[in-house]
Amino acid sequence: xxxxxxxxxxxxxxxxxxxxxxxxxxxxxxxxxxxxxxxxxxxxxxxxxxxxxxxxxxxxxxxxxxxxxxxxxxxxxxxxxxxxxxxxxxxxxxxxxxxxxxxxxxxxxxxxxxxxxxxxxxxxxxxxxxxxxxxxxxxxxxxxxxxxxxxxxxxxxxxxxxxxxxxxxxxxxxxxxxxxxxxxxxxxxxxxxxxxxxxxxxxxxxxxxxxxxxxxxxxxxxxxxxxxxxxxxxxxxxxxxxxxxxxxxxxxxxxxxxxxxxxxxxxxxxxxxxxxxxxxxxxxxxxxxxxxxxxxxxxxxxxxxxxxxxxxxxxxxxxxxxxxxxxxxxxxxxxxxxxxxxxxxxxxxxxxxx
Numbered sequence: 609x610x611x612x613x614x615x616x617x618x619x620x621x622x623x624x625x626x627x628x629x630x631x632x633x634x635x636x637x638x639x640x641x642x643x644x645x646x647x648x649x650x651x652x653x654x655x656x657x658x659x660x661x662x663x664x665x666x667x668x669x670x671x672x673x674x675x676x677x678x679x680x681x682x683x684x685x686x687x688x689x690x691x692x693x694x695x696x697x698x699x700x701x702x703x704x705x706x707x708x709x710x711x712x713x714x715x716x717x718x719x720x721x722x723x724x725x726x727x728x729x730x731x732x733x734x735x736x737x738x739x740x741x742x743x744x745x746x747x748x749x750x751x752x753x754x755x756x757x758x759x760x761x762x763x764x765x766x767x768x769x770x771x772x773x774x775x776x777x778x779x780x781x782x783x784x785x786x787x788x789x790x791x792x793x794x795x796x797x798x799x800x801x802x803x804x805x806x807x808x809x810x811x812x813x814x815x816x817x818x819x820x821x822x823x824x825x826x827x828x829x830x831x832x833x834x835x836x837x838x839x840x841x842x843x844x845x846x847x848x849x850x851x852x853x854x855x856x857x858x859x860x861x862x863x864x865x866x867x868x869x870x871x872x873x874x875x876x877x878x879x880x881x882x883x884x885x886x887x888x889x890x891x892x893x894x895x896x897x898x899x900x901x902x903x904x905x906x907x908x909x910x911x912x913x914x915x916x917x918x919x920x921x922x923x924x925x926x927x928x929x930x931x932x933x934x935x936x937x938x939x940x941x942x943x944x945x946x947x948x949x950x951x952x953x954x955x956x957x958x959x960x961x962x
Contacts, residue, residue: 616839619661634668637654640851649693697772707762717759720783722783723751725782811870815875844897846893894911911924
């Protein structure tokens with residue numbers, strides 16, 4: 609009898625509790641797994657890869673057709689087969705999100721906020737509501753329905769989003785910083801800013817989402833710690849569930865600097881947990897993908913160097929020394945307390961298919 613696979617058991621329990629949403633999962637799989645290995649995949653191969661996550665062939669075909677209609681994918685018929693790749697727009701959306709998803713710490717903050725003004729005279733109510741929804745998925749908070757703010761949005765990502773919305777020449781983008789000279793002390797000037805941040809960014813809801821993520825995936829960490837034999841397919845499925853849920857929370861996070869966050873902010877520990885688990889599952893899941901991905905161009909390609917530095921990876925050369933089975937997550941210097949007291953506690957396109 610083969611040894612038990614605790615990671616496979618975790619995947620089965622997670623899917624039984626509720627399978628992931630098809631459209632969001634497809635975006636996750638392409639960004640996390642297909643793009644690094646060449647970017648293309650036969651539709652039938654894709655369906656087989658994610659079938660154990662509770663998505664049947666019909667769901668996969670319907671979801672990818674709808675995503676294609678939304679400019680996420682391009683399709684190339686080859687005889688009776690169909691190869692799917694991210695479209696140019698879809699690739700840009702993925703790239704925008706990837707810079708944040710796989711970062712080991714949030715971006716530095718220069719003390720200024722980016723403001724986006726959706727003036728009633730230049731932006732229709734319908735377009736304004738669409739912009740509010742899309743910018744919220746990029747971590748923007750609302751001062752009012754016409755005024756949104758973010759501490760450090762990637763400028764290229766913001767430009768792409770406004771261009772897609774047709775607002776690049778209609779929205780007003782500016783920067784603002786706190787003027788401490790009018791208050792009795794810097795501390796008194798900062799107090800209303802903290803209250804404003806709590807109100808605008810919905811930090812309470814975000815904290816709940818991070819804690820739920822951590823509670824769910826600590827079970828995966830325990831499964832890896834049990835040390836049983838983990839099949840490469842189980843590693844891929846667990847990695848996919850991990851990234852799918854983490855990206856849905858992280859991309860709503862404005863990644864505020866530590867000084868503006870509540871004490872013991874759960875996003876710090878969640879990021880550290882995601883990094884540990886991803887690095888533990890990556891070697892075996894990569895082996896699985898190299899064996900299974902096929903496209904019109906042939907077998908899967910070897911990932912580039914940028915893939916091997918995700919979540920603080922040490923590069924391709926270091927990855928070659930890993931075994932085919934996931935290592936136990938190394939907690940030394942990466943747990944929530946160390947990250948909170950160290951670098952991760954520093955000032956810190958829609959990539960969500962909805």
